[in-house]
Amino acid sequence: MTQTPLVEQSRHDDILVLTIQNPPVNAFSPGVPEGLKAGLSAAAADEGIAAVVIIGGGRTFVAGADIKTFGLPREQAPDLRGTVQQLDAFPKPTVAALHGTALGGGLELALACAYRVAVPGARLGLPEVKLGVLPGAGGTGRLPRVVGVQKALDMMLSGTPIPATEARELGLVDELIEGDLLEGAVAFARRVAGQRPIPRVSERSVQGATPELFAAAREAIQKSHRGQLSPALIVDLVELAATRPFEEGWQAEAQKFMEARESPQSRGLRHIFFAERESAKIPGLGKDTPLLNIRAVGVIGAGTMGGGIAMNFLNAGLPVTIVETSQEALDRGLSVLRRNYESSAKKGRLTLDEVERRMALLTPTLEMTDLGGADLIIEAVFEDMAVKKALFTRLDGLARDSAILATNTSTLDVNEIAAVTSRPEQVIGLHFFSPANVMKLLEIVRAEKTSDTVLATCMALARRIGKVGVVVGVCDGFVGNRMVHRYGEEARRLVEEGASPEAVDAAMNALGLPMGPFQMTDMAGLDIGYAIRVHRAQQRGEPEPDGWLDRIVKTGRKGQKTGGGIYDYDDTRRPRPNADMQALIEAYRAEKGVTPRTVSADEITRRLTGTLINEGARILDEGIAQRAGDIDVIYVYGYGFPAYRGGPMHSAGEQGLQRVVEDLKQYGHTPAPLLERLAREGKTFADFDRERARG
Ligand code: COA
Numbered sequence: 170m171t172q173t174p175l176v177e178q179s180r181h182d183d184i185l186v187l188t189i190q191n192p193p194v195n196a197f198s199p200g201v202p203e204g205l206k207a208g209l210s211a212a213a214a215d216e217g218i219a220a221v222v223i224i225g226g227g228r229t230f231v232a233g234a235d236i237k238t239f240g241l242p243r244e245q246a247p248d249l250r251g252t253v254q255q256l257d258a259f260p261k262p263t264v265a266a267l268h269g270t271a272l273g274g275g276l277e278l279a280l281a282c283a284y285r286v287a288v289p290g291a292r293l294g295l296p297e298v299k300l301g302v303l304p305g306a307g308g309t310g311r312l313p314r315v316v317g318v319q320k321a322l323d324m325m326l327s328g329t330p331i332p333a334t335e336a337r338e339l340g341l342v343d344e345l346i347e348g349d350l351l352e353g354a355v356a357f358a359r360r361v362a363g364q365r366p367i368p369r370v371s372e373r374s375v376q377g378a379t380p381e382l383f384a385a386a387r388e389a390i391q392k393s394h395r396g397q398l399s400p401a402l403i404v405d406l407v408e409l410a411a412t413r414p415f416e417e418g419w420q421a422e423a424q425k426f427m428e429a430r431e432s433p434q435s436r437g438l439r440h441i442f443f444a445e446r447e448s449a450k451i452p453g454l455g456k457d458t459p460l461l462n463i464r465a466v467g468v469i470g471a472g473t474m475g476g477g478i479a480m481n482f483l484n485a486g487l488p489v490t491i492v493e494t495s496q497e498a499l500d501r502g503l504s505v506l507r508r509n510y511e512s513s514a515k516k517g518r519l520t521l522d523e524v525e526r527r528m529a530l531l532t533p534t535l536e537m538t539d540l541g542g543a544d545l546i547i548e549a550v551f552e553d554m555a556v557k558k559a560l561f562t563r564l565d566g567l568a569r570d571s572a573i574l575a576t577n578t579s580t581l582d583v584n585e586i587a588a589v590t591s592r593p594e595q596v597i598g599l600h601f602f603s604p605a606n607v608m609k610l611l612e613i614v615r616a617e618k619t620s621d622t623v624l625a626t627c628m629a630l631a632r633r634i635g636k637v638g639v640v641v642g643v644c645d646g647f648v649g650n651r652m653v654h655r656y657g658e659e660a661r662r663l664v665e666e667g668a669s670p671e672a673v674d675a676a677m678n679a680l681g682l683p684m685g686p687f688q689m690t691d692m693a694g695l696d697i698g699y700a701i702r703v704h705r706a707q708q709r710g711e712p713e714p715d716g717w718l719d720r721i722v723k724t725g726r727k728g729q730k731t732g733g734g735i736y737d738y739d740d741t742r743r744p745r746p747n748a749d750m751q752a753l754i755e756a757y758r759a760e761k762g763v764t765p766r767t768v769s770a771d772e773i774t775r776r777l778t779g780t781l782i783n784e785g786a787r788i789l790d791e792g793i794a795q796r797a798g799d800i801d802v803i804y805v806y807g808y809g810f811p812a813y814r815g816g817p818m819h820s821a822g823e824q825g826l827q828r829v830v831e832d833l834k835q836y837g838h839t840p841a842p843l844l845e846r847l848a849r850e851g852k853t854f855a856d857f858d859r860e861r862a863r864g
Contacts, residue, residue, distance in 0.1 A: 176204025177226070178211065181355045183219040183362065185212045194232035195225040197274045202248045209255055209263075219362035220262040222354045223282065229269025230291070231278055236300065236439055239430055249274045249306040250423065256281035257307075257371055262361050266354035267291045267342070270330060277304055280311040283367045286344045286357050287333040293341060294330025300442060301399050301435030301813055305426030309406035310418040311370045315341050317377035318411055322386050325403050326393070371415045378411035396681050397813055399429045433823050437815030440855075441805055444798030444816070448639045449628060452795065452862075458625040461571060467492065467543035469560065471502025471533070474577060475549035477605025480506060481634040483527040484606070490532045490539050499533050506531070509606065538567055545630070547599055549577040557581060558589045565590040573623050575599040579650050580701065583616040583643050593618035597627055600647060602807045603693075610807035611636040612647050637806050642793040648800055649807045651793075652784045652817075657698065659780040660686035661718055663773055664754060667765030670735050671746055676773035681811030686777070687735045688744055691728040695721060695735070717757040721750060779832045781817040786841035789818075789857065796861065797854030822853030 175198065177188040187208040189195045205223070212218045225231060238246050256263055256278070265271070265279035267287035272294050279285050279293075287293070295304045295312060303309060304325065313321035316339045324331065336342040346353030386404045394400040402425045410418040429435055464487070468479045471493045479489045493499035510524040532539070540546050546568055548560055557576060564574050574596045576586055587596035598614025611631045615624055624640065631638025641647045646654055660673050674685025690698060699722040702714040713719075721735060728734035729742065736744035758765055785800045794800050801816020814820045821829050826848035830840045840848075847857060 174204075175200040176208055178208050180218075181222075183217060184222060184355050184358045185215075185218045185220075186222045186224060186351065186355065188224050188226045189231060190226040192227050194229055194270070195227065195275070196233060196235040196237075197231055197247050197249050197278075198235040198238065199245075199247050201231075202252045205252050206248075206255055209259060213260055218261065220264065220358040221259070222264045222266055222351070222358050223278070224266040224351060224354060225269065225275075230265070230267045230271040231275030232270050233273030233275055233296070234305075236442065239302075239435070239439060243427065249277070253277060253281040253306045257369055259283075259367075262358065262364065262367055264354055264358045264361070266346075266350050267293065267333065268350050270294070272330060273297055273304065273308075274306055277306040277308045277311070280315065280370050281307060283369065284343045284357065284361060285336075285341065286346050286350075286354050287336065287342045288350050289333055289345050289347070291333040291336075292330040293333065293336045294328065295325045296328035296330065298326060298394075298399055298403065299328040299438065301397070301432060301438040302429045303399050303403045303406065303422070303426055305422060305430075307371070307419060307422070309403060309422050310410040310415050312341075313375045313378075313407055313410050314370050314373040314415075315339070318375060318382060318407060319377055322382075322404065322407055325407070326386070326390060326400055371419075375411040378408075383408050396679075396811070398432055398434050402429055434813040436823070437811075437813045437819060440798070440815040440819045441801060441812045444796070444802050444819075445637055447796065448637065448799045448802045449632070451624065451628070451640055454621050454625055458621050460629055461544065461573065461622060461626045463487065463544045463573075463626065463630055465490070465543050465545075467540035467546040468549065469537075469540075469546065470549035471499055471506075472549065473505070474601065474603060474605055476502050476506045476509075477603065477607075478547055478549055478577065478601050479531065480509065480527075480606035481601075481636070483530050485634045486530070488530045488532070490534060490543060492534055492537055492540065494535070496535065499535065503531070503533055537563060540564070541567055541569060543568065543572055545573045545575060547575040547577055549601075552578060552580065554581055554585065557586050561586050561596070562589050565592065571595075573597060573626065575627075577601055580646055582645075583614050584618075587616050587618060594620040595623055597623055598643075598647070599627060600641075600649075602649075608807060609635070609637050610649070610803060611638045612641050612649060612803065612807070613638045614643060614647055615640050616643055637802060639799050639803050640795060641799075641803075642791070644788075644791070644793050648785075648788055648794050649803045651788060652781050652800075652804070653808065654701075655780045655784040656777055657686055657690070659776055661716055663768055663776065664717065665758065665761070665763060666768060667758075667763070668768035668773060669746070669751070670754075671744075672768065672770070673773055673777075674744075676770040677777060679770060680774050680778075681814060683809045690718070691734040691736055691738075691744065694728045694730055696727045717754050720753055720757065724749075724753070726750070775832050776836050778817055778820060779829055779836070780838065782821045782829050783833055783838060783841050783844060785818050786844040786847075786854075789854070790841065790843040796858045798858055818854040822855060826853065827851075 175191045177190055179186045189201055191198055191201055212221045263282040264284045265282040268291050270292045271279050276293050276295055295308050297303050333342055337345050344357055390400040406422050409421055466482045466487050466489045468475050468489055468491045471491050479491050482489045513519045514521050514524050546564055576598050579600055583598040587593035590596055597619050600612035602608035602610050613627050628638050663673050664670055670687040674688050677685035706714050726734045729738055737747045788794050789797055797818035800818050804810035804816045805812045810816055830845055830848045833840045
């Protein structure tokens with residue numbers, strides 16, 4: 170029989186098994202449809218074959234369309250729809266045998282088979298929405314025909330896969346196979362081989378459709394997927410599936426899929442998908458780099474940050490010893506931590522048993538020497554170099570020789586901290602983002618002497634605790650905060666020129682950020698930024714900062730924690746303008762002789778993203794970030810930059826770098842040399858990443 174390298178054919182008496190061999194995740198790449206079609210044609214023509222089993226080789230069934238082919242013209246894209254059509258009309262029973270993850274095109278392939286069997290640990294889903302697209306090979310028509318409209322919408326709009334056990338209850342899986350999947354699937358195929366008519370999902374009717382349900386779904390996505398294109402297309406298509414013949418939905422789906430695939434939103438989400446995976450790779454660090462075994466963690470400081478950091482490890486089942494300087498602070502920290510867990514339990518995210526299990530892994534202490542058994546110690550104490558140096562000197566004396574000593578500093582020089590120890594190669598920065606148990610980003614600060622083993626261990630650990638770890642170099646603010654500092658400066662300038670803080674925040678909200686710069690400042694605490702500005706001014710020998718925001722801090726308003734800052738807040742924490750603060754800003758402008766002008770939302774977003782891009786380019790040039798993609802990942806996971814815009818550096822490419830350069834010049838900034846060069850050469854930051862990867 171004809172074989173293609175990606176699909177193996179093997180005969181088990183009267184059953185033909187087609188095994189997809191396209192590691193690592195059996196994506197539907199070029200060669201897969203050809204192999205499947207050839208196998209199906211052979212099986213149709215061979216009277217000795219009674220049924221066909223389709224299975225994935227290696228660790229999984231098909232995990233979806235090959236995302237790398239999304240940029241190809243339609244004619245060159247792998248023909249998933251054609252394969253699905255061939256399966257749907259196939260004259261003999263077909264059985265999809267699922268293990269690992271049957272996602273996207275993989276599940277659509279399975280839905281076009283007559284039967285589906287799965288191992289209990291398999292997971293099934295249509296995650297296309299996460300890539301800004303929609304199921305494009307019959308998924309929007311077939312899934313509601315099997316699981317009903319509500320469940321189909323839930324699965325497609327969340328993109329979250331369901332376990333095979335649930336799929337079995339829903340009828341999405343016909344049988345769970347406990348033992349060997351292939352053996353079980355072949356036995357199942359033999360049992361159904363003679364059954365006629367062959368069941369076809371496309372011939373079923375849709376259950377559970379009501380106009381109210383679609384109206385509710387449309388309303389819900391306004392909140393859950395604000396500003397996004399593909400969720401609305403998914404709802405339209407499921408409605409079509411529920412109200413019109415299958416064929417009509419099938420045709421519409423093809424067209425909508427292309428519309429979504431070609432959208433800037435899908436380009437942005439695909440960029441982040443690959444950038445996230447790329448960020449896990451560190452040039453020069455082989456896969457065989459030895460890792461340290463982290464079995465116990467120490468955290469110094471039980472404040473908001475320390476408590477949040479500790480929770481990450483407790484959640485992953487690692488014991489944590491947490492140290493404070495006073496019993497009162499320790500008790501307060503512990504009760505906050507417990508309250509956090511209990512509120513998760515109330516929301517049904519954790520059982521009370523699980524809360525107790527996690528709390529039992531926590532050892533509170535006032536004795537630093539209790540950290541002697543920890544394999545990793547993270548300090549989250551006051552942001553002061555002298556304090557940190559004293560602490561690291563002490564840690565060096567009491568920690569086990571192999572222990573990693575980490576600082577959660579967000580601004581200080583990790584090299585300087587490492588230098589006070591006798592083991593600078595064991596010192597690293599682990600910069601968590603607040604709230605540390607929620608935000609997915611972890612900046613992993615590689616100091617001059619940090620060893621490869623320590624770095625690789627921390628990358629692996631990030632994954633273990635569910636974080637996206639991105640390696641950054643040492644500089645003031647590392648990547649994220651260094652950029653946000655420039656962004657904050659520009660936001661304050663915009664207000665000085667005439668924009669209201671509400672207008673600045675609203676423009677960034679409209680761009681898709683959950684919080685604008687001033688909402689963020691009020692949440693973080695105005696005194697924090699003020700202290701940094703004072704510190705910088707002192708370092709540079711400049712006078713004390715006295716901008717309009719500094720004057721607000723001096724009135725005693727420090728943000729949400731004091732009930733108000735730039736804005737006032739009600740019980741629901743919704744910001745409202747404060748008349749006194751507006752007057753303060755107006756007085757400031759008058760004092761500086763500024764005649765306020767109208768600033769458009771477009772100018773606000775261009776200037777603010779422009780400053781992010783410009784500082785990002787400097788960071789990249791200095792090698793503080795390895796790739797532009799890393800910066801995007803940092804901004805999406807640490808600062809709420811909308812993933813569907815692909816992060817600031819990707820968004821620069823969408824606008825055109827030349828335009829970013831022109832904007833910067835127009836508003837009085839000097840474009841970074843790297844940005845200017847790329848713009849001149851008509852390139853993007855993705856081109857730069859490729860150049861750097863090639864060396
Ligand atoms: N197309 C192309 N490449 C894919 C892919 C796809 N659909 N899914 C995964 N890959 C690649 C990844 O880029 C990665 O490549 P790398 O090793 O060169 O970095 C590799 O496969 C492994 O993926 P990774 O995510 O690191 O492995 P995992 O075991 O943590 O997760 C999945 C596996 C399948 C759950 C995850 O990759 C995933 O969610 N993929 C996307 C599925 C999807 O959205 N399908 C619908 C497409 S429309």
